[in-house]
Amino acid sequence: MKAVFSDDEKVKILADLIKINSVNGNELTVANYITALFKKYDIATDIIPIEENRVNLVAEIGQGKPVLGVSGHMDVVDPGEMSKWDTDPFELVEKDGKLFGRGSTDMKSGLAAFIISMIEIKENNALTKGTIRLMATVGEEVGEKGSQKFSEEDVMKDVDALIIGEPSGYRLVYAHKGSMDIRLTSKGEAAHSSMPSLGYNAIDPLINILNKANEQFRSTDKKSKLLGDLTFNTTVFDGGNQVNSIPENATAEINVRTIPEFDNKMVEKTLKQLVDQENKNGSKVDMNVFMSLESVEHSDNSKVLNLAKEIGEKYSNGEIPKLVSPGVTDASNLLKKKDYDFPFVVFGPGETVVAHQANEFVEKKMYLDFIKIYEELMIKYMQ
Ligand SMILES: [Zn+2]
Structure with missing residues (x-):
């Protein structure tokens, strides 16, 4: 040429x-x-x-x-x-x-x-x-x-x-692998920390959900021979503004690296179930998948x-x-x-x-x- x-x-x-x-x-x-x-x-x-x-x-x-x-x-x-x-x-x-x-x-x-x-x-x-x-x-x-x-x-x-x-x-x-960015937003009610029963701690529901999520996603038997394991990580956590106040708001951001055996849809469904379960107990947690790329x-x-x-x-x-x-x-x-x-x-x-x-x-x-x-x-x- x-x-x-x-x-x-x-x-x-x-x-x-x-x-x-x-x-x-x-x-x-x-x-x-x-x-x-x-x-x-x-x-x-x-x-x-x-x-x-x-x-x-x-x-x-x-x-x-x-x-x-x-x-x-x-x-x-x-x-x-x-x-x-x-x-x-x-x-x-x-x-x-x-x-x-x-x-x-x-x-x-x-x-x-x-x-x-x-x-x-x-x-x-x-x-x-x-x-x-x-x-x-x-x-x-x-x-x-x-x-x-x-x-x-x-x-x-x-x-x-x-x-x-x-x-x-x-x-x-x-x-x-694929990649997902997910935000959990928890709404509570502020109160003085000496009288927590007057408020609702926004951080607690997120801790419950994330603990369960870590356990479920990390101990799964769904594995990819080629790509390895799915990874699930809370990468940003934010909540409360004063040490002696019950926090009114809390957010967590999560990044998940997905595999064909545990794909984006399954991840969303699994996490949503944990959120719904928590909300049944009176929490107000909202889940938003703001980026989702398949493997x-x-x-x-x-x-x-x-x-x-x-x-x-x-x-x-x-x-x-x-x-x-x-x-x-x-x-x-x-x-x-x-x-x-x-x-x-x-x-x-x-x-x-x-x-x-x-x-x-x-x-x-x-x-x-x-x-x-x-x-x-x-x-x-x-x-
Ligand atoms: Zn590039």
Whole structure:
């Protein structure tokens, strides 16, 4: 294939993306940049509004079946404490073969690699058949609204295989746990602590529920051979405001990491039963599931997974393992209606250990190699 971009130009595209501050928002500017770049090569984009300044983007090359979906998010996480950064997080800085900047690993390098691969494949007329569909999302880091919208609009309906370009480095991920955020709000009645019978302690019901929940969720015999155990943790607890007053309000926030054998619906039902039981005794506890992403588990022997392994191993200096990951991705929403045999892999440049950290970086060589890997993978998948 003849190269459309030099290595410097490929790094420049990543630098342009990192320069756009898309900390949990402002994905519109990223989408506008991608649209302008694609336009130069006659690739049209569809912009799907989510909120003000926040849009999903869809772009395609080729035509007909099969359809290979590639997906990445356009948002990044907050740089955190600036004093921990050696360089400006929104300026790509190259040092010792590493490209530093917020999103260099998670995941503007994966996104850039998809975009560049699609342009180079199109310019070379390298697809014999089939369609490559880029689905770029908003808000993967908080709330997953972008992939939720794609799921509602059935953008995955005719897609035959999915690659998510989250940073895996030279590892393949084909399954991950789900995640739920739940809030319990307890209403009591304030009173002086010398006369508790005049009030109703809002903290007590939460303690009862959470104790029982810890016991039930942690001693369950529902286990996943592949993903391990479900985890249940109260992560925020708040209640009362004065040591000699009976607390009127209390809240608890819970994070659950789910598995197919004990899925989000079952978790919600189990916890709801404990809340109802407590409320029967006169408590006023309200339960609100404010985020719910399902676990994802697909075959470890699909065409797209095996091709990624075979092609990746030309660059990886060693065997590429097939693994499961504890973290969630947009796949929870995108693969909602797909069964176990649907070909799926998370495979992208970068290292998860530096994601969300100060001085985040991607190895320049890995970034450039992933462009070649994606190009070969996209072409061979269609053959
Ligand atoms: Zn990410």
